[in-house]
Amino acid sequence: MLPLDQALRAALAQRAPLLATLHAQGTNCYRLFHGSQEGAGGLTVDRYGPQLLVQSFHQTLPRDALLHLASLCEEALGTPLQLVYNDRSQGNSRIDRSDPVYQAEDAALADLIGQEWGLNYRVRGRHAGQDPLLFLDLRNARGWVKAHSAGKSVLNLFAYTCGVGLAAAAGGAREVVNLDFAEGNLAVGRENGALNPELAPMQFIQSDYFPAIRQFAGLPIAQRRGHKLPPYPRLAARSFDLVFLDPPAWAKSAFGTVDLLRDYQSLLKPAILATAEDGVLICCNNLAKVALAPWREQVLRCAEKIGRPLRDCQVLAPADDFPSQDGQPPLKTLILQF
Ligand SMILES: C[S@@+](CC[C@H](N)C(=O)[O-])C[C@H]1O[C@@H](n2cnc3c(N)ncnc32)[C@H](O)[C@@H]1O
Structure with missing residues (x-):
């Protein structure tokens, strides 16, 4: 498996043309890193409008790795993003909300809006269900x-x-x-x-x-x-x-x-x-x-x-x-x- 830094840089570079097309189509919700296929199984990184949603399904991501990952994404997109990290690696794939280190800022957990095909969609980093509101x-x-x-x-x-x-x-x-x-x-x-x-x-x-x-x-x-x-x-x-x-x-x-x-x-x-x-x-x-x-x-x-x-x-x-x-x-x- 590639080191995460290298795998993420490659994924972001690979996506540059697609992201330009999506932005032109009125879309700012997309997957930035699809870990199972891009070198870090059990990790996904998605942009939902103003939010960066990181999810881990196999093991918890260390704090430094999480913050580094977020800054690489912001740099590649040229925009600041509100980070939400949902660790779903615990039993029954529920989100672990117990560790304060991983609690997101209030602004990141607020009701936000993302766009796809020019339409507005509700974005909510954490809610009663476990999946993001838009697949x-x-x-x-x-x-x-x-x-x-x-x-x-x-x-x-x-x-x-x-x-x-x-x-x-x-x-x-x-x-x-x-x-x-x-x-x-x-x-x-x-x-x-x-x-x-x-x-x-x-x-x-x-x-x-x-x-x-x-x-x-x-x-x-x-x-x-x-x-x-x-x-x-x-x-x-x-x-x-x-x-x-x-x-x-x-x-x-x-x-x-x-x-x-x-x-x-x-x-x-x-x-x-x-x-x-x-x-x-x-x-x-x-x-x-x-x-x-x-x-x-x-x-x-x-x-x-x-x-x-x-x-x-x-x-x-x-x-x-x-x-x-x-x-x-x-x-x-x-x-x-x-
Ligand atoms: C994976 S989501 C479907 C994704 C959706 N098609 C979309 O466009 O995002 C599954 C949905 O099926 C609903 N569901 C599951 N079993 C159902 C049933 N027997 N009857 C009606 N809805 C059901 C759940 O409430 C949930 O909203």
Whole structure:
């Protein structure tokens, strides 16, 4: 493994042309160092607008190394940044907030704003959840949605903080529906909407994925014998011109299990059925151990099996701030045109 100083300098030099392009596009949120691929496994350095977010997943970064790293980034970008260090190397990957040495300045932990594709996004260095409020490897997908949403009805599934919904609204969608079961995540989505007051308002549905998508798709809601289902919002069957499906790797609820390794089909099938006849479904799989080729086959087979032939299937890779030595980035995205 390279010494951190050398690895970070190389990563920053490598990114210079990309960063110039991103700045010109109205983007100041990006990954500056992707440790697993650039010489320091378990370490990531991201810029979120005015904030520099350093995260460690394997071991705690010594204080001097952290401060040196921050100054190298500031120097390369030619701008001062508010440092937040989240050490997620402790049990269960929660953030270690116990050591005062690593406590950030109040100003760095304040509610800040970052930009992507000319849109404002809420940036909060620490909050109730563990992940940053915007997943940076999905930037190209949000860009695609922004460029292809004009006049469309858009359904953003597993919406999290509604970044994809915001991109659709900015692209001129006639209707944007964000769906997630976590009210706290949708609340950030509402903040994101409010930070871009020129856009048409988005809709938010707080619901478990399974009952919601099955109602949109006109499918019955399965109940396990002897298990009464919790209440869920009632929705009319309907389809959307553009559907975005980016689920977490694994999650269990009273209605079903999200499992990207063993059962992508039960997520995909109703999502396809809720996509208009000539619509577009963008689906993602962020599990590193699922390779693109077999997953793509699975997706194509599922579409064929339910009688929804595809006109086109395009692979969308993350941008170069997420380099991948083996050409197999963990986040895989397919754009399916029906
Ligand atoms: C990895 S994030 C998805 C990222 C998101 N697509 C984006 O654009 O940033 C996972 C989201 O899925 C939501 N979620 C997990 N299981 C769910 C379920 N069964 N129904 C609805 N939402 C769920 C979580 O609340 C979380 O917001």
